[in-house]
Amino acid sequence: MRTKLVELSDAVKIISDGDEVVMSAGFTDSPMAMLREIARSDLKDLKVVGVVGGSINLDFLVGTGQAAVLDCCSIGFEPFQREAPNFDRYLKESRIYAMDNT
């Protein structure tokens, strides 16, 4: 069986502009290294889905300007008792489209 082991820079090529990208987790187990690699790429207009919910992971892709649509049941910085800062700012400025599944 061929190995599926690749570098971050190869894995990011699996993603295309406009893709629906799903992730889980929050302040534990968030795939931040991959999200940083997305930030280093030119990817844009991603539809980002959080199952269940989201925190710094979804907020990061909003902050890099690469998320056009967010689809989740909630997003926040719950351990810090505050809103997700980039999401909150982008939403108030109507710079992202948020689909609320609460």
Add this chain to the structure above:
Amino acid sequence: MGVPYIPVRGLAGTDVFERRDDMIMAKNPFDTDEVTVVAVAQNPDVAILHARKADKDGNALLRRHGEDVMIAQASKRVIITAEEIVDRITPDEIGGEYISAINVTAVVHAPCGAHPTGVDGYYDMDLEHIDTYITASTDDASFRSYLERYVIGKTEAEYQRLVTARVLEPAR
């Protein structure tokens, strides 16, 4: 799950259906007096999941959360980043949720790859860095500076050196 849609009871009675086309109200075919929300299946293009361990074939051990397996199975392509690459992960593995190589497209060795969030048994979340992130998120210019300092134009190894230099510094 492999189903085209699913009935759910949440959201009934709200006006979200006027604004989106992925959910509708529909009669229960077995009891037409009952109406529920019916949501179309989501099959995302890419799933990104961070694992504790993975092997080079794509088998992985994730935190114990059932939704992670469901996400992997529902998505067209799956990227797994992992704290450790080991010889072999089997369904009998203890300490987490098993994801089969069948569902995985690519595996990346990313030690400390969840930083600044934590991974049980590996490291805690980095409160100081999250604080830096929150402060940087005040406006576009400051978040751009944050990205330029830590992420853009830097490799992941360089990011890790930047953030762990402080973490590993002995307390005074």
